[in-house]
Amino acid sequence: MIRYCKNIIMPVLVLLAGASCSSEADFASVALEQCIGQTRLALSHLDGDNMHSPRNIAPGDSVWSCREVSQELWTEGFWPGVLWYAYEASGDGQLRKMAAHYTEALEFIAKQPAYDHDVGFIIFPSCGNAYRLTGEEYYRTLVLETAERLAELFNPAVGTLLSWPREIPAFGGHNTIMDNLINLETLFWAAQNGGRPELRDIAVMHADTTMKYNFRPDGTSYHVAVYDSVSGKHKYSCTHQGYSDDSMWARGQAWGIYGYTMCYRFTREQRYLDFVCKITDAYLDRLPEDMVPYWDFMDPEIPNVSRDASAAAVVASALLELEDYVPDGRRYHDAAVKMLRSLHDNYNAVGTNDAFLLHSTGHRPAGSEIDYSIIYADYYYIEALLRLKSKN
Numbered sequence: 001m002i003r004y005c006k007n008i009i010m011p012v013l014v015l016l017a018g019a020s021c022s023s024e025a026d027f028a029s030v031a032l033e034q035c036i037g038q039t040r041l042a043l044s045h046l047d048g049d050n051m052h053s054p055r056n057i058a059p060g061d062s063v064w065s066c067r068e069v070s071q072e073l074w075t076e077g078f079w080p081g082v083l084w085y086a087y088e089a090s091g092d093g094q095l096r097k098m099a100a101h102y103t104e105a106l107e108f109i110a111k112q113p114a115y116d117h118d119v120g121f122i123i124f125p126s127c128g129n130a131y132r133l134t135g136e137e138y139y140r141t142l143v144l145e146t147a148e149r150l151a152e153l154f155n156p157a158v159g160t161l162l163s164w165p166r167e168i169p170a171f172g173g174h175n176t177i178m179d180n181l182i183n184l185e186t187l188f189w190a191a192q193n194g195g196r197p198e199l200r201d202i203a204v205m206h207a208d209t210t211m212k213y214n215f216r217p218d219g220t221s222y223h224v225a226v227y228d229s230v231s232g233k234h235k236y237s238c239t240h241q242g243y244s245d246d247s248m249w250a251r252g253q254a255w256g257i258y259g260y261t262m263c264y265r266f267t268r269e270q271r272y273l274d275f276v277c278k279i280t281d282a283y284l285d286r287l288p289e290d291m292v293p294y295w296d297f298m299d300p301e302i303p304n305v306s307r308d309a310s311a312a313a314v315v316a317s318a319l320l321e322l323e324d325y326v327p328d329g330r331r332y333h334d335a336a337v338k339m340l341r342s343l344h345d346n347y348n349a350v351g352t353n354d355a356f357l358l359h360s361t362g363h364r365p366a367g368s369e370i371d372y373s374i375i376y377a378d379y380y381y382i383e384a385l386l387r388l389k390s391k392n
């Protein structure tokens, strides 16, 4: 077990780096350098087996706990995605080699029927970034094939992709979760890059139906919407990973903000832009002072419950895109920068473990990954930092 000399050193390192009070450009550079350093550190502690993918680090542990790559592991695209972003930030050929190595292991996702909706979460951070950075045809083909696998989950009577085929009996019908919006990027992108145009139509129908049934009039979200699989009629909406059916699960809302910003990117439909501003404001208005949400905004035990740094990272990245689409984008930009500085200053894993960020919450109602470092938090954090750097 690797031991770290804890955390008298870490805040000193962060302050010495001067990131807290620096210009945005300096802040982004310093924070990205830390991410590159942490990625190299993590690689030095992994055995290079690309059939096992970093998932989380428990409080008190220092190295990534890995899970076997399989159809059922929704997070296995994020580590290759982190490696691609670290390569993009550094130009380091060794990081590129390792990114390709971990991406290769995911080829099987494109080749067999989708276990569930998460195939987009797996393929876009890995193969999508790989194609963007290398232009290699192999990766484009894998994204296109995965889009077809994903489309097989579409139910035209409902107008959405089925999220969890295995949970139809438990929910009593076709279930569609907020998170599923992120998979639409694979469909939109595929339709624009040589895939069938119908993939885009599916994504649009899914986005429109989710807008109706996964949100309340005040812009807060339900995690799950359930429909009759045959008639397509909406039956009810509820939670799975949130505090209650009436609450706002932080990462669910974050997926919505990221998802509808991305829908606007591909469609330029004003309804998505209006909607994402509304749900973003519902989120920003309820944030605690340090801009990092508690795991669910309505947990009555707040402030004595876990935060979710991953939700903050997802939203920061989304806002750095959304700012470009609206006339008053500066307020979204400033909110994103505050989130990133807060994550950097108070949730930083440097000196504690091999991740970028501490204090995410995976599935609190199931008692799983509470106050952990989790790989998707790191993925959206480095993505947001790259977006910030590109603006300065």
Ligand code: GLY
Residues within 6 Å of the ligand: 074, 179, 241, 251, 362
């Ligand atoms: N997509 C599952 C989660 O956000 O935890």
